Amino acid sequence: MSPLLLLLLGLLPLLLCLLRGRNRRDGEPPLVKGWIPFIGKALEFGKDAHKFLEEHKKKFGDIFTVQIAGKYMTFIMDPLLYPSIVKHGKQLDFHEFSNKVAPYTFGYSPMNRSFSGLREQVQRSFHLLQGDSLTLLTESMMGNLKLVFRQDHMERDGGWRSGSMYDFCHSVMFEATLLTMYGRPPASRRHGGVDTLRNNFISFDKKFPLLIAQIPIWLLGRTKAVRDKLIHFFLHVSGWSNTSQFIRRRAEIFEQYDTLRDVDKAAHHFAIFWASVGNTVPATFWTLYHLVSHPVALQAVRQEIQDVLRQDGVGWSSDGDVTLGRQQLERLLFLESAIRESLRLSSASMNIRVAQEDFGLRLDGERSVAVRKGDFIALYPQSMHLDPEVYQNPQMFRFDRYMQDGQQKTNFYKNGQKLKYYLMPFGSGSSKCPGRHFALNEIKQFVCLLLLYFDLQLEDGQPRASLDTSRAGLGVLLPNVDVRFRYRLRTQQLD
Incomplete structure (x- = not known):
C-alpha cells in the first residue's frame, strides 16, 4: 500500500x-x-x-x-x-487563549512548567502601571513627547506644514512611548534608526491579524524576518538608561530563569511594546481627527486645557514650556469624554x-x-x-457624550435597566488592559501639547475618514486611508 x-x-x-x-x-x-x-x-x-x-x-x-x-x-x-x-x-x-496565541504571534517560548512561577510574576509586574509608578510614567511621557515635538515639528518659520495625520500620530507616539517605557542609549537622548524600527513595526502590524489567527508565519512573506529584526532591537534593553520601573522589573524577573533564552526575553519586551503602541496610536488618531473635524469640540477642549493651567497659576506661551501632571490630566473631563467617544466609535475588540x-x-x-x-x-x-x-445617534461624534452636570456620565441604559458595562474598549474582568490608565494619559498629553502649541486644519477636498474593518475583534480599528492635515505654531498666549 x-x-x-x-x-x-x-x-x-x-x-x-x-x-x-x-x-x-x-x-x-x-x-x-x-x-x-x-x-x-x-x-x-x-x-x-x-x-x-x-x-x-x-x-x-x-x-x-x-x-x-x-x-x-x-x-x-x-x-x-x-x-x-x-x-x-x-x-x-x-x-488559555492568550497563553497560546501570544507566544506564537510574538515569537517567544510558551511559559510552560519549566518556567515555574514566571507567568505569575509577570502578571504581578503590571501593578507598576498604577499608583505612584503611573505618576512617574506620566511625567516621563510628558518630557519625551515635548522632546519629539520640539526637535521634529516646532521649527519657528511661522508657516503651515502639511502632513498625514495617522503617520504624524504614529511617529510621535511611537518614539515617545519607546523612550518612556524602555529608555534610551546611555550617550544619547534618542535612539538611532527609529524610522527603520517604526517601518518594521508597521510591516509586522499589518500581518498581526493573520498571526493572531495562527496562520503559519512562513506563509506571510518576510514577516518572520521583520519580527526577528524587531526582537533583536530589544536584546539591548539592559544597556539603556531611564528605563521605566515596569520594564526594569520584568527584566529582573526574566534574569531569574537561566533556561530562558535572551531572544525569548527580547520577544517578551517586543510584545509589551506592541501592546503599548498597537491600539494607543489609532486611538490617538481618532481622537485628534474627531476634534479637528468638529471646531466646537476642538475649541471647548482647548479652552478646558487653558483653564486648568490658569487655575494652577501656570503661565504659558508658544515660546515657553508647559507640563501637565497626572492630577491636571484627571481634571480634563471634556478631553476624557472626547477620547472615550472616539474609542466608542473606533474600537472593535x-x-x-x-x-x-x-x-x-x-x-x-x-x-x-x-x-x-x-x-x-x-x-x-x-x-x-x-x-x-x-x-442616541450612535454614529455621530459628540465630544461631551460622557459628561453630565460637570461630572463624568456613567448612567447608560438598555431595556430600561442601567448597564454595568457600557464602554468596553479595554476588555473586561481578567482580560482588562492593565495599561489602560497610562494609555489614556498618553493620549491626553499628546492632544494637550498639540492644541496648546499648534493651529490645526484638515486639508480640503478629501473624504471623511472611515474604519478599516480588517482588524475587527482585535482592538481599535485603523483608518481606511490616511488623512491630510495642516499645522503651524500658535502665537496666542495664555494670560
Missing part, C-alpha cells in the same frame, strides 16, 4: 469529522455552521463582523454559536448579560473566554445555556457601542 494511501486512510476519521462537524444538542444556543467545512462563517465574519453579528442577532436572538475557522464561538449579544460572563472566572478562562468544562452557563435568573469544553464565549462590545437604544 502506497505511503500516500496510508496517509489518506489515517486522515479519513479527521476528514469525516470536519465534513460532519457537530450538531446542536438540547439546551445549546442556535448553531450557525456555514457550508464550508472547518472554515464555517470565517469569511463572512472577517468581512464585516459588526454587520454579520447584527444580522444573526435579528435571526437567532441574543445568544448563538458560530463556527469560525475550526472554533465554535458563542456570542452573547445582550450587554445586560455581560456581568454574568465576566464573573465566571473558574469555568471561563481568558488566559472581542472579549474572549474559553470554557474549561461542559457546563450550564447561567445568564440571569431565568436563563442558562449549555456550552462545551473548549468552546469560545465571546462578547462583542462594538454592537453595544453602536446600539441606538444605549447611545
Whole structure:
C-alpha cells in the first residue's frame, strides 16, 4: 500500500469529522455552521463582523454559536448579560487563549512548567502601571513627547506644514512611548534608526491579524524576518538608561530563569511594546481627527486645557514650556469624554473566554445555556457601542457624550435597566488592559501639547475618514486611508 494511501486512510476519521462537524444538542444556543467545512462563517465574519453579528442577532436572538475557522464561538449579544460572563472566572478562562496565541504571534517560548512561577510574576509586574509608578510614567511621557515635538515639528518659520495625520500620530507616539517605557542609549537622548524600527513595526502590524489567527508565519512573506529584526532591537534593553520601573522589573524577573533564552526575553519586551503602541496610536488618531473635524469640540477642549493651567497659576506661551501632571490630566473631563467617544466609535475588540468544562452557563435568573469544553464565549462590545437604544445617534461624534452636570456620565441604559458595562474598549474582568490608565494619559498629553502649541486644519477636498474593518475583534480599528492635515505654531498666549 502506497505511503500516500496510508496517509489518506489515517486522515479519513479527521476528514469525516470536519465534513460532519457537530450538531446542536438540547439546551445549546442556535448553531450557525456555514457550508464550508472547518472554515464555517470565517469569511463572512472577517468581512464585516459588526454587520454579520447584527444580522444573526435579528435571526437567532441574543445568544448563538458560530463556527469560525475550526472554533465554535458563542456570542452573547445582550450587554445586560455581560456581568454574568465576566464573573465566571473558574469555568471561563481568558488566559488559555492568550497563553497560546501570544507566544506564537510574538515569537517567544510558551511559559510552560519549566518556567515555574514566571507567568505569575509577570502578571504581578503590571501593578507598576498604577499608583505612584503611573505618576512617574506620566511625567516621563510628558518630557519625551515635548522632546519629539520640539526637535521634529516646532521649527519657528511661522508657516503651515502639511502632513498625514495617522503617520504624524504614529511617529510621535511611537518614539515617545519607546523612550518612556524602555529608555534610551546611555550617550544619547534618542535612539538611532527609529524610522527603520517604526517601518518594521508597521510591516509586522499589518500581518498581526493573520498571526493572531495562527496562520503559519512562513506563509506571510518576510514577516518572520521583520519580527526577528524587531526582537533583536530589544536584546539591548539592559544597556539603556531611564528605563521605566515596569520594564526594569520584568527584566529582573526574566534574569531569574537561566533556561530562558535572551531572544525569548527580547520577544517578551517586543510584545509589551506592541501592546503599548498597537491600539494607543489609532486611538490617538481618532481622537485628534474627531476634534479637528468638529471646531466646537476642538475649541471647548482647548479652552478646558487653558483653564486648568490658569487655575494652577501656570503661565504659558508658544515660546515657553508647559507640563501637565497626572492630577491636571484627571481634571480634563471634556478631553476624557472626547477620547472615550472616539474609542466608542473606533474600537472593535472581542472579549474572549474559553470554557474549561461542559457546563450550564447561567445568564440571569431565568436563563442558562449549555456550552462545551473548549468552546469560545465571546462578547462583542462594538454592537453595544453602536446600539441606538444605549447611545442616541450612535454614529455621530459628540465630544461631551460622557459628561453630565460637570461630572463624568456613567448612567447608560438598555431595556430600561442601567448597564454595568457600557464602554468596553479595554476588555473586561481578567482580560482588562492593565495599561489602560497610562494609555489614556498618553493620549491626553499628546492632544494637550498639540492644541496648546499648534493651529490645526484638515486639508480640503478629501473624504471623511472611515474604519478599516480588517482588524475587527482585535482592538481599535485603523483608518481606511490616511488623512491630510495642516499645522503651524500658535502665537496666542495664555494670560
